[in-house]
Amino acid sequence: MEKNELISIGQCKHGLDAKAAKTVKQVFMNNGSFNGKIYALPPAIVASIRTLDLYQGELREPSFQRIETEMDVSECTLERLMIDQAMLPASIDYSNPEKIYWPKAAINKAAYLVYMREISAFMLPFLQNRLLTLIRCPEGVEKESFFQKHLPDYAPAFIDRMTVDGETFMICNSLESLLWFANHGGIEFHVPFNQADTPYPNEIVFDLDPPSRERFDLAIQAAVVIKELLDKLQLISFVKLSGSKGLQIHIPIKEKSMTYEQTALFTQGIAQTVENQYANLFTTERMKKNRHGRLYIDYVQHGKNKTIVTPYSARKKDEGTVAAPLFWEEVNDDLLPQQFTIHNVVDRVKEKGCPFADYQIAREQQKLDNLFSLLE
Template identity: 55%
Template sequence: MAVMKPIASLDIPTGEEWLYEIKYDGFRCVMHWDKDSIRLTSKNGKNLTESFPEIVEFCSEHESTVANFLPLILDGELVVLNTDYQANFALVQQRGRLKDSTRIKQAAEERPASFLAFDIIGLHGTSIEKEPLLKRKETLATVFQQIGKGKTLSFVPGHSNPKQLWDILFDHKGEGLIAKRKNSTYQVGKSHRDWYKIKNWRKLHGFLTTYDSQNNYFTVGIYQGDDVTEIGKCAHGLRETVFATLKELFLTNGEKRGAFYHLPPAICAQIHSLDLYKNELREPAFASLLPHEQPSTMTRKRLKLDMAMLPETIELTNTDKTFWPKPGYTKGDLLTYVREISPYMLPFLKERALTIIRSPDGVEKDFFYQKHLPEYAPNFIERIPAGDNEFLLTCEGLDSLMWYANHGTVEYHIPFQKRASEYPTEIVFDLDPPDRNSFPLAIEAASLLKELLDQLNLISFVKTSGNKGLQIYIPLPEQSMSYEQTALFTQAMAWTIEKAQPKSFTTERMKKNRGGRLYIDYVQHGKDKTIIAPYSTRKTPEATVATPLFWNEVKDGLSPEQFTIHNVPGRVKKLGCPFSDYQLAKQKQQTESILTLIT
């Protein structure tokens, strides 16, 4: 089905006549929803229905809620979401290529897709394309009030503040935003001046090595050690005169091999791209040539920092300094990791008083704990008084998090309550085996604890400590339990597990008296005591991470060394975040079973 397409723009139009939406990186799709019938069609007319059975199943199950609106035609985006603002194009592209129904079903179970509706163009079987956008948005919102909130089928709202939306988009490394005139009608194609797309470009640096005379593309390369590595091809973005000069330079001075003309690394450029995937730049365009840059600076390490999209507020220092000597990871690797994982980590840091460990010269050198903000901290870090002219360490956004990382922070510890509250926001059990070799004890204890919590109908989450143990989380509704109550519960659970297997588990606080048993640390859960934050790096030789897990991963063969700054971001993008429903679980958690147990 032909759709209305946004026009590319470098600038965000502003004014009262505009509203703004997140642009998601997926398949543009039109949904035809009729009684007992769902059809998903791409903007190119391809039938996608069989490729996304979870969407069809959801609509069938919720058909009664929208029966009064049918038939419906919704315009939107088919995506696999990493976060609420970032989609995983590689995964939705892989799904679209699958033909076997069994593999499609498996993919739908492992990483379910979502249909994000941003417009409605058919209602009660009648076109409403001529109605103004704002009215169509109101109609769409009414439909979704009946469907309810969910991930499988969601409503993309309009926003009035483009800067605020762009800041959120940048923090999540989203694809871009769409600006739409509030009074615009739905017009097929691009013969309009009503919808504009503004991309959130990655700004990459490389040098040009080859010109292809058949398609006018230039090959972009970088240095990986002493070797030249290709990272993609680019043809567009330069002014005609600049492009002609560049082309002539290759034709005149390049070594000809068939249709290709080769030059040694000399001509540097900045390239705009949405992503770099398997040596293929997505939607690349030249930003500029860089005559004053040296090819030797166009390296793999610089490319990683370019791809990370670090905030401009952070003045990077010593990015080549080795922080983890054993695997050879640098400060630049730390910064890249923290930036990539920030959308998943920040929700657990916000509104908390932090305790951090800083190792400015690497994890094998001197380190120190810090609980108060230094005087030289930038103004974008919120000042919360802590008495005697001191301020708490706070982390309310990406800039703050990256500033801490840039100053050598390798661990983030958080209390169990928010700064403004006396009540715990979660219960956490720390399962601490005597050493790494005894990690199977943590697996066994976690499995026993999960059984007990399931019997109490409690929603629980699990993560590695990043060192040698596991930690079990029970999110709590706001102000639902006091620390006195949670202490009774954690003690009861710990004693129950200890009694079940006294030769394996203990609540003995003195290490010398534990006799090689796993310590169930229930005492640590108390006001102002802290625990390592989800996704925090650790000051370990391997650069391990306190990694959220899916419960089905807690089994023989699991090891904390499996999760490092090298692979955790990719793991989250591939599998999803195991803590993605944590806030929802807080709202749904029923604590009556706990209160009954301790009274």
């Protein structure tokens, strides 16, 4: 059922044993209407069907499993089908799958859970062993939202945690944890730049924040300029959309290779160099009223106890946009932040691959000699 309308998802002719086939046939012949070719009944009998997937609106290789005598037809919704097809962990009670999370983008909870399941393999590496901060929107992105970094009392035992000075923080290390948070309205996933068991950062990030989405072109220009500087320093860098109105440049580094004090000097040096070269376009001014339409290079955001949105996290924006990793060649005048949403990012990764696929390799290969020379 989709919005109380019956939709067809194909036919099933394999798997019924003789007894089940006879029972179903008898029910149709005794109670159904006959048009000269087939007997038809209104939606009433519920069956479990095993299938590979749903392709172009029809089940692939469906096989009958059993009649579900205890299940009502009202439970057989498109949202339920989406969740079943995604093979979500059975340990979680996926309540209210029809609830709308992004009204303007027509994305409900079921679609969001399916997205999180399908993108999990690419998202989880950036959540591993990091204290998690969530933005939760239990009733959707247009309703009340709140930050959460402490583990709630009702959280299941499979969610990892860390207690510091009497405070218990959340860590999202598994698919189960990721989907439990999503099922409870966790929309935005933010993490610090270091893992939970070390005070040393293992990545550096520049946050490029234009005054509005209409001036996204400034983010493109700033990213290109910073990329040229990083290339001259022989630093491997990655870029992603913030999912809001800007871009973020990531530089993976080995753990314990730099302190936050050292990375702060580096980010400040790069930001001020760019600002000095293009003072009419970019600024490091923290006060919005003093930026005068220029893009803000937020180097202060990279620091101890600060956080950044995780690659592939959804954002609390009307279009259902995603903090999508990009290939550097995509950072051009054709790029728009609203192009990358929950609707299309999974297909994009399947087709083109993940632009951050070599992130961990780059961390090990990163050479910081020129960077340290810059700090001297």
